Amino acid sequence: MKYKAVIFDLGGTLVRNVGWGAYEEAALRIAEQLSAPVDEFTRQWFEESSRLGTGDFTNYSEYIRYTCSEIGYQTPEDKLHDASDIMVDVSRRLVAGVRNDAIELLSWLKSRNYRTGLISDCFSDIPALWDSTPFASLIDVAVFSCFEKRVKSDIRIFHTALNKLAVSPDKCMYIADGMRNELTNAASLGMQAVQIYLPKEIDHSPIREDWKGTVISSLSEIKNLLEGV
Structure with a gap:
């Protein structure tokens, strides 16, 4: 068996992409909730907003206050809770959108004794929701950027996951939709990087990379990639 582990991205990979527009709409709704310009x-x-993923803020209220202060707007404290919930709701929708073949694939990997990992660029609300997802019992190592203080544009987060899985890069496959050069960074370490690409989920995200390597259109195709080596 050439590969010993498979590491997954979360949003756009194990779960369906909620779309960049969902985050734009959330920011707009927060501004309106606060009556901010x-x-x-x-x-x-x-x-x-990338600082949410590096753990610079402990909660959304703190980031909302910071954003308001940067534009010289007095934060209405009585509206903070409802404004923060707008972002939490996006995260709830994200983790609820489990791909149809995700659980079956993870169960198959476990039955074949593959180690499984996750690297997610996220705010602290995602790890708070993690144990309630069907993934928690099927992923051996979950690495969240907000705890590691770095996102996937920083190659060190991949080293963290590999070390926790006790596997070398050449024995590991990385599956993601391709944000912040995550696929390029994984490949540069010697991992087999694979993009899951579904045209209907492609949006105008400014952090999406232009990947030229291996591409799949469903998670179930990973079985063939693993079994065919």
């Missing part, structure tokens, strides 16, 4: 608020929100 919409254009200024949303521009500032996305200017530094």
Whole structure:
């Protein structure tokens, strides 16, 4: 058996992509909830939103306050809870969108004694929801960017997952939809990087990479990639 482990991305991979538009809509709704100037608020929100994934903020309320302060707007404290829930709702929808073949594939991998891992660029609400998902019992090692203080544009997060799985890069396959050069970074380490590509889920995300390597259109195809080596 050439490969000993498979590491997955979460959003757009094990679960369906909610789309960049969902995050744009959420930022817009938060601005409206706060009665903040919409254009200024949303521009500032996305200017530094990657810091949510690196754990620079402990909760959405803190980031909302920061965004308001950066545009010189007084945060209405009585509206913070409802505003924060708008983002939490996006995360709930994300983890609920389990792909039809995801659980079957993970169960198959476990039955074949493959080690399984996850690397997710996310805010702390995702790990808070993790144990309630059907993935928790099927993933051996889950690495969340908000805890590691780095996202997948930083190659060190891949080293973290590999070390926790106790597997070398050449014995590991990485499956993702392709954000922040995650596929390119995984491949540069010697991992077999595979993009899951579904045209109907492709959006205008500014962090999507232009991947030229191996591509699949369903998770079930991973079996053939593993068994065919």
